[in-house]
Structures are given as structure tokens and as C-alpha cells.
Amino acid sequence: MTRVIGIVSGKGGVGKTTLVSNLSYVLTELGKDVTAVDTNLTTPHLGLHLGFHMVPKSLHDFLRGDAKLHEVVYYHPYGFKVIPAGLSVNDLIGINSDKLQDLTVNLLGKTDFILLDSAPSLGREATLSLKLSDEILLLTNPNIPAVLDILKVAKVAESLNKNVLGVVVNRINRKGNELSTSEIEDTVKYPVIAEIPEDINVQKALAARTAIVDYNPKSVAAVEMRRLGHYLVGREFTYGQGFWEKLFGWFR
Ligand code: ADP
Numbered sequence: 532m533t534r535v536i537g538i539v540s541g542k543g544g545v546g547k548t549t550l551v552s553n554l555s556y557v558l559t560e561l562g563k564d565v566t567a568v569d570t571n572l573t574t575p576h577l578g579l580h581l582g583f584h585m586v587p588k589s590l591h592d593f594l595r596g597d598a599k600l601h602e603v604v605y606y607h608p609y610g611f612k613v614i615p616a617g618l619s620v621n622d623l624i625g626i627n628s629d630k631l632q633d634l635t636v637n638l639l640g641k642t643d644f645i646l647l648d649s650a651p652s653l654g655r656e657a658t659l660s661l662k663l664s665d666e667i668l669l670l671t672n673p674n675i676p677a678v679l680d681i682l683k684v685a686k687v688a689e690s691l692n693k694n695v696l697g698v699v700v701n702r703i704n705r706k707g708n709e710l711s712t713s714e715i716e717d718t719v720k721y722p723v724i725a726e727i728p729e730d731i732n733v734q735k736a737l738a739a740r741t742a743i744v745d746y747n748p749k750s751v752a753a754v755e756m757r758r759l760g761h762y763l764v765g766r767e768f769t770y771g772q773g774f775w776e777k778l779f780g781w782f783r
């Protein structure tokens with residue numbers, strides 16, 4: 532059965548595309564067939580994160596009726612599939628975003644995971660990603676505006692009867708200026724299922740058009756991404772036996 536997971540947030544720039552990109556690697560490593568879709572149609576970045584920014588046909592061409600679905604599915608060397616959106620402002624002309632539903636329906640049964648990289652907030656575009664998802668990952672940074680904004684998104688997800696899996700807190704720096712995990716859980720009323728630290732390697736990985744799990748697999752951020760991937764498939768995470776892993780575990 533295909534699981535359609537929406538990676539959503541209230542605020543922009545919290546790390547949704549980063550998470551989709553990393554989970555694509557991690558779930559593939561775990562033996563799953565993964566299709567990552569850029570449903571952020573106005574400011575798409577998934578292609579940039581994964582090296583599919585110069586493609587002949589994009590999701591926008593499909594939504595305009597100028598391309599068949601198979602023409603906009605790209606195969607990443609790592610083994611997962613990516614449906615990137617077009618980067619040009621002209622790509623927005625003449626598209627019918629309701630056709631996104633045809634896309635997810637067409638992929639059902641053909642892949643294990645459809646990861647939807649969403650637009651932020653609760654506009655039409657972001658709400659469409661919520662509607663297309665069965666399960667939701669709420670992504671936030673540990674600050675009050677970002678957390679208040681996912682609270683709203685969580686409410687809308689509930690009203691649409693979606694299965695909210697929990698909260699992923701990204702860019703934690705532990706310098707004492709942040710909301711704690713329990714404060715976030717008390718506010719949002721969903722469990723925090725992953726805590727990903729601020730890590731400059733995440734940005735270095737982006738510059739190299741890859742994900743931190745690939746670029747720097749031993750970094751704490753990469754380990755947390757893998758932990759989350761294991762959680763999503765209900766598999767035990769056994770990392771933590773070696774010296775470096777123990778040291779990193781201590782820092783957590
Ligand atoms: P969104 O998709 O929510 O708008 P992105 O995934 O594009 O956010 O991330 C925004 C920026 O933050 C990118 O430059 C990304 O490299 C950076 N970033 C994301 N997560 C981290 C992290 N854990 N540590 C450092 N930089 C991060």
C-alpha cells in the first residue's frame with residue numbers, strides 16, 4: 532500500500548525540502564520505493580536540492596497538460612524517484628493545480644512512499660498538499676512563531692481527518708534561547724518524533740545538490756534523519772555502537 536506523507540509547516544524556510552530530500556535517501560536505504568513530489572508550485576526547491584533543476588519537463592508541464600506523468604518522473608542515482616516542479620515564473624502560466632490529485636492517484640500502488648514537499652502556510656497551494664496526504668509530518672523550528680504556525684496547520688489537518696504523525700523539530704542549537712521539546716508538545720498536542728540539530732553540513736550538502744545523509748552520514752543531523760526514517764517504517768534504529776556514535780549520542 533502506498534503511504535502519502537505530507538511534509539508541512541506554517542512558516543517557510545524551516546526545512547521541509549531538506550527533510551523530503553533526506554527521507555528520500557533514508558527510506559530508499561530501508562528498501563522502500565520512494566517518490567518525492569514538489570507540491571510547492573510557486574517557490575519550488577526540491578529539484579535544486581536533488582540535482583533536478585534543469586529538467587526538460589517538470590510537474591508544471593504535467594499540470595498544464597503538456598507532459599505525460601512518466602515524462603516528469605526522474606530517477607535519482609540513489610534509487611528513488613523525483614517529480615520536480617519548474618523554476619521559471621512562466622511555468623506558472625496555464626497550470627491546473629487540481630491535476631495534482633491525478634498524479635497522486637496514478638502513483639498509488641506503484642510506489643511505497645509518496646513524499647509531498649509542501650508550500651508553507653495555509654494558502655490554496657499548501658492546503659492542496661494537506662488534502663492529498665494521508666499522513667502528515669509537522670515541521671517546525673524551536674521558536675514561538677514557527678510553533679504557533681504549525682498549531683494552525685495541525686488544526687486544519689485534523690479538520691480534514693488526516694493522520695498527524697507528529698512534530699519534527701529542525702535547526703535546534705541548544706543555546707538556551709529555544710522552546711523545549713515539552714513546551715512544543717504542550718502547545719501543539721502532538722509528540723515530537725525527531726529533533727534535528729542546526730548543522731552547517733546541511734547547507735554544504737545543499738550546495739553539493741545532495742542530502743546530509745549522503746554528504747556527511749555521521750553528522751548528528753544525518754543520524755537524526757535516519758532515526759526518523761526508521762521510526763516511519765516501524766524499524767528499530769541500532770546506530771550508536773561505535774565510538775563516534777556514542778560521542779554524538781552524548782552530545783544529543
Ligand atoms: P523549507 O523547504 O521549509 O522552505 P529548506 O529545506 O529549503 O526549508 O531549508 C531552508 C534553509 O535552511 C536551507 O538553506 C537549508 O540548507 C537550511 N537548513 C535546513 N535545515 C537545516 C539544519 N538542520 N541545519 C542548518 N541549516 C539547515
Ligand code: MG
Nearest residue numbers: 547548571576
Ligand atoms: Mg521548500
